[in-house]
Amino acid sequence: MLHTTTTPAQRRRAFRAGLASDTLQRLPGAPNPLAARLIAEAGFEGAYLSGAVVAADLALPDVGLTTLTEVAGRAGQVARVTDLPLLVDADTGFGEPLSAARTVQVLEDAGAAGCHLEDQENPKRCGHLAGKRIRPPEAMERTIAAAVGARRDPDFVLCARTDAAAVEGLDAAIERARRYVDAGADMIFAEAMAGAAEFERFRAAIEVPLLANMTEFGRSELLTVAQLTDVGVDAVIYPVTLLRLAMGAIADGLAALAAEGTQAGLVDRMQTRDELYRVLDYDAYAEFDSSVADFRPNTG
Numbered sequence: 001m002l003h004t005t006t007t008p009a010q011r012r013r014a015f016r017a018g019l020a021s022d023t024l025q026r027l028p029g030a031p032n033p034l035a036a037r038l039i040a041e042a043g044f045e046g047a048y049l050s051g052a053v054v055a056a057d058l059a060l061p062d063v064g065l066t067t068l069t070e071v072a073g074r075a076g077q078v079a080r081v082t083d084l085p086l087l088v089d090a091d092t093g094f095g096e097p098l099s100a101a102r103t104v105q106v107l108e109d110a111g112a113a114g115c116h117l118e119d120q121e122n123p124k125r126c127g128h129l130a131g132k133r134i135r136p137p138e139a140m141e142r143t144i145a146a147a148v149g150a151r152r153d154p155d156f157v158l159c160a161r162t163d164a165a166a167v168e169g170l171d172a173a174i175e176r177a178r179r180y181v182d183a184g185a186d187m188i189f190a191e192a193m194a195g196a197a198e199f200e201r202f203r204a205a206i207e208v209p210l211l212a213n214m215t216e217f218g219r220s221e222l223l224t225v226a227q228l229t230d231v232g233v234d235a236v237i238y239p240v241t242l243l244r245l246a247m248g249a250i251a252d253g254l255a256a257l258a259a260e261g262t263q264a265g266l267v268d269r270m271q272t273r274d275e276l277y278r279v280l281d282y283d284a285y286a287e288f289d290s291s292v293a294d295f296r297p298n299t300g
């Protein structure tokens with residue numbers, strides 16, 4: 001039935017083990033809990049909760065409008081239906097260091113395997129846009145230290161994201177990453193890298209796992225799993241990929257429905273009722289029901 005069969009602690013250990021292995025941990029962004037089921041079935045190592053997707057789903061831009069409650073609520077909904085570790089985008093931590101500390105605990109309670117905090121000033125924006133403003137590294141170090149200190153499960157992965165490359169240059173971004181690791185970060189998210197060579201520079205400079213963001217229509221060349229593995233990246237997110245695919249299909253479908261006056265021509269592109277019920281494990285619910293009580297007339 002539709003619930004995780006593992007504990008958050010087990011999923012965090014699995015995530016840590018995956019990051020320590022030679023296999024690139026591939027984390028597609030789950031636009032909803034149902035999609036997380038498909039991500040698991042397709043054999044991915046983990047799932048990602050994108051702040052951009054949580055915002056876009058609410059028809060909001062990704063400029064720090066969403067709250068911890070909204071993000072944690074979504075994280076909890078996704079985490080409870082999958083055995084995959086879930087990495088959550090915690091933006092800037094939703095406030096000052098004390099708030100970042102609370103964010104970590106709330107996301108632990110939601111069942112996440114880890115989260116990332118970024119060094120942008122509020123209001124933050126997508127890391128692939130121009131005009132970003134970066135906090136002083138000392139301020140980010142305080143946030144990381146607070147987050148690390150608040151964590152109750154030492155396996156909860158605290159990832160520090162630096163947006164500095166686009167603002168201060170690659171050397172400064174790498175220097176920040178070093179400092180963030182010293183402050184306690186378990187993983188570094190090198191945001192908006194142009195290509196493989198930039199990841200290589202980060203890789204040579206830091207010891208902890210390195211995360212790449214393969215978001216479309218951004219500043220980064222879309223590197224393959226083989227290319228990312230070659231340069232020593234440990235985890236990759238495809239944060240908005242599934243939302244973009246789904247919204248593309250929705251827009252096309254609406255246009256066709258409006259033009260044709262029927263959806264009949266679209267049916268062969270749809271997930272079928274049978275397939276939806278299979279993913280939902282519908283039969284198991286029916287069986288569960290009948291094991292509790294027999295609702296057929298004239299029995300029992």
Ligand SMILES: C[C@](O)(C(=O)O)[C@H](CC(=O)O)C(=O)O
Nearest residue numbers: 050051052126127128215239
């Ligand atoms: C990774 C990211 O933080 C997200 O919220 O998914 C975004 C993705 C995007 O806007 O394409 C980002 O800032 O890179």
Ligand SMILES: [Mg+2]
Nearest residue numbers: 050051052089
């Ligand atoms: Mg984000």
